[in-house]
Amino acid sequence: MRVLTSYTSPPLSAIIREINKSAKTFMQNSCSGPWVPCPGRDGSAQEAAAVVGSALERMGIPPDSVIIYDGSGLSRLNLTTPEASSAFLSTCTKHESFFLLL
Numbered sequence: 001m002r003v004l005t006s007y008t009s010p011p012l013s014a015i016i017r018e019i020n021k022s023a024k025t026f027m028q029n030s031c032s033g034p035w036v037p038c039p040g041r042d043g044s045a046q047e048a049a050a051v052v053g054s055a056l057e058r059m060g061i062p063p064d065s066v067i068i069y070d071g072s073g074l075s076r077l078n079l080t081t082p083e084a085s086s087a088f089l090s091t092c093t094k095h096e097s098f099f100l101l102l
Contacts, residue, residue: 004099045069045070046070048070049068049069049070052068052073053066053068056084056088059087059088059091060087060091061084061087061088061091062084065080065081065083065084066078066079066080066081066084067079067080
């Protein structure tokens with residue numbers, strides 16, 4: 001297997017240090033939850049979890065194979081089966097933008 005590209009992000013400690021320096025709403029929201037409220041939606045953690053759950057169902061991933069705590073992807077309470085993780089990654093590689101993001 002050949003590596004096409006790689007990227008090393010700053011350590012999480014450096015990102016958190018930057019967030020804590022001043023009120024950086026964009027960075028805080030990016031770290032706590034990626035969903036922007038749409039008209040008729042409140043942008044809550046529960047709503048984000050529901051949005052993620054629906055997207056996974058559209059990918060063919062059974063709802064009982066994942067536990068989504070808040071939709072941010074950062075909670076240790078999020079759980080997934082190996083099959084669900086594999087199905088998710090497989091579906092992502094078929095998306096037209098996938099390799100542009102590497």
